[in-house]
Amino acid sequence: KISVIIPARNEAHNLQKLLHSFDLSDVYECIVVDDGSTDHTAQIAQSLGAKVIRTDNHSDWRGKSAACYKGAEAADGEILLFIDADTWFHDKKSIQRIAGTYKKGLMSIQPYHEMKQWYEQGSLYFNLLTVLGLNATSFFKGQEGVFGPCVICSKEDYFITDGHRAAAGQLIEGFGLGAAFKAHHFNLYNYIGKNVIHFRMYPKGLGAMTSGWMKHFV
Numbered sequence: 521k522i523s524v525i526i527p528a529r530n531e532a533h534n535l536q537k538l539l540h541s542f543d544l545s546d547v548y549e550c551i552v553v554d555d556g557s558t559d560h561t562a563q564i565a566q567s568l569g570a571k572v573i574r575t576d577n578h579s580d581w582r583g584k585s586a587a588c589y590k591g592a593e594a595a596d597g598e599i600l601l602f603i604d605a606d607t608w609f610h611d612k613k614s615i616q617r618i619a620g621t622y623k624k625g626l627m628s629i630q631p632y633h634e635m636k637q638w639y640e641q642g643s644l645y646f647n648l649l650t651v652l653g654l655n656a657t658s659f660f661k662g663q664e665g666v667f668g669p670c671v672i673c674s675k676e677d678y679f680i681t682d683g684h685r686a687a688a689g690q691l692i693e694g695f696g697l698g699a700a701f702k703a704h705h706f707n708l709y710n711y712i713g714k715n716v717i718h719f720r721m722y723p724k725g726l727g728a729m730t731s732g733w734m735k736h737f738v
Contacts, residue, residue, distance in 0.1 A: 523597030527587035531605035628666035665698035
């Protein structure tokens, strides 16, 4: 039983593409965690068949990690598949392929970066930094973390490690999440998602890309 969990804040413009990219009947449940949206995120998710829950806006712990944790608490599936709202599956069989690859521990997939505008080519360097920064290509050293946009693990292991709560306060939650699983002696597995899961990093223009670059520099 796979629970797909999608943290979403003001993602009305992205959710339709993601939710149309797979069959909800192929998974046990799909949960969209509305993290304080001011647009029609919740309404669109509900209209497309997803279960919507909302984060507690009065809590001191907010943001993506908190939304993921709340989604995990609400999930009834045995396997948790966390997906960023600005990604999409390449075809209707992508989730089955991901599930078939997953065996144990914590597995992540870096979405394949589709580039449609000339300025998006500049993001190639930062995608490489993301991959190399996790030692994802090293045969001689263990992984240092996981890719945040697509993460899969068992629900049991998630709560043993404290899941995204262990990543609270991390600028890039994949480092905190990976460290928590490694501390409990679970293996990390990282893959590149071409023809499985895709995204566009900065479709909104140069301003958004500059902001993203600053995050990667930090």
